[in-house]
Amino acid sequence: MSARRWWPFLALALLVGASAFPFYWAIVASLTPEARLFQDPSLFPTHIVTDHYRALFTERNFWLPVRNSLIVAGTTTAFCVSIGALCAYALARLEFRGKAALLGFVLAVGMFPQISVVSPLYLLLRELGLINTFPGLVLPYLTFAMPLTVWLLVGFFRQLPAELEEAAMVDGAGRLRAFWEVIVPLAVPGIATTAILTFVYSWNEFLFALSFTLGPERQTVPVAVALFRGQYQVPWGQILAAAVVATAPVTLLVLAFQRRIVQGLTAGAVKG
């Protein structure tokens, strides 16, 4: 019995170790004095300093990119989920001509390599006067995140029994009301999952953020970190501290929503 049982745990331990180690290393390094980083690297921090973090927020004004990222990722997620949910509901439930083609098109748009559209998008945004603005980042993010949102949500909505909305409509609710009162509460786990993915995508996005911003006042976290410069050397300690700060909200978000997802799944049981 034990021979069978410990294998999965070993595999899990390896997986967790491999994924968590870089993050752990970043945390350790971000707390190690700059001088020790290359001379005396240690798995366990012996000499903890918070210099890098302090420098991050005092010298480099790291709040600005964090704020920018929150605005861009938050707005993108809000638009994606609200518009995407309605699109997905229509695609999941309503019968209309060209539905399959539309779904295919949505998927195809999501498959475009980003690099191929950077130049045309740049020209477009420049014409619209949106370079170095928040809308100038949110709009391109929507074009990439929305297909993902729609596809995920179509799947979630299709899983919900159609009879629930039919019951709601017979009970006197219009389609939108039925959607809002019955479908949305039941799809919360799916919507939360989708929102997380969209948020993480927009939070981490680098290429557009680098191409469509001009200065620190609109730069997002990944761009700001990549552009960190020291006078004589690469400020590794600060970069790693910034990486920790950038990863933390996403990690916290996933942890917070994870509970909601599990809750939603168990409470939403239709038949016992």
Add this chain to the structure above:
Amino acid sequence: MASVRLEGVAKTYPNGHVAAQGLDLEIADGEFMVLVGPSGCGKSTALRMIAGLETPTAGRIRIGDQDVTALPPQERDIAMVFQTYALYPHMTVKENLAFGLRMRGAAPDAIAQRVEEAARALGLEQVLSRRPAQLSGGQRQRVALGRAIVREPKVFLFDEPLSNLDAKLRVETRAELARLHRRLGATVVYVTHDQEEAMTLGWRVAVMRDGLLQQVSPPMELYRKPVNQFVAGFVGSPEMNFLPGGLLGDVAPGRGGGVTLGVRPHDVRIVSAGSGDLDALVDVVEPRGSELLVYLKLAVLPHGAPLRVVAPPEPAIEEEQMVGIVFDRARLHWFRTEDGQRVASPSVRPISAPGK
């Protein structure tokens, strides 16, 4: 309360499947109408068209004196109980019951009062604050029922509401539904595939097959005078026996040419061998308490389908025994073999030419 009228209603799906055609049906105000038929016969589609969940491709639907053909479900003032109950899983029983009233903008204290009444009538007072997942199957069924009755709609639609209950609960709930209907006096359209449920509940029963109405009659007339072989075989349990008409050539219309004899298992008597209309070998005897269900093999048709006969428990009948059988001449049914249509029985009325 209102009547429901279907006028030439048809539904053809985009893939070409014809779910219903030429449905003409008038359901009187306060009537309990049952639509029954095997799965895929179009009964659920018909119900969903009355509900407004499907749009007919032809014909009109009227509720009361209003043409509702183009109206969405929420404007039809109907209530529906679904086979899966379709309770809102994220709402408590109370919220489930109140939902329809809330959607229609009823005042909060009126809602509270109606919900309380319905909960009392259905014995749900103790579970009002629970969610559907915490209820038993029977309780869920009651909530679904309650959600329909709080609204006091013009028409109640039931889509196989009892099929998820176990046998005992189903019989109890069936009686309760009949009581409920008597008390409310509401118009009911009830869909089921179970002929027994149809017979016990319906004032009239509409039998459907392949999207077509076969017969619309009160239950006993359906049983006594089925218009065709399909209805005859569908209604009644155990099922009617069908034999070549020539077996009883002396009483058959047209001496049994081109007709099929239908006889119910209750209308055949077992006598001693040689003294009946035909001789048969007892194949299997199934005791059913108050009676025996006997499967016989006719001597003249040794490879035909077994003949089902319901016999009194006494005298005992042995398997592998030769017996005689007597048909109750007053209760024979004749059907044209080519299309299954009923042919008037010559023992009741003068012979009408078969194949007319």
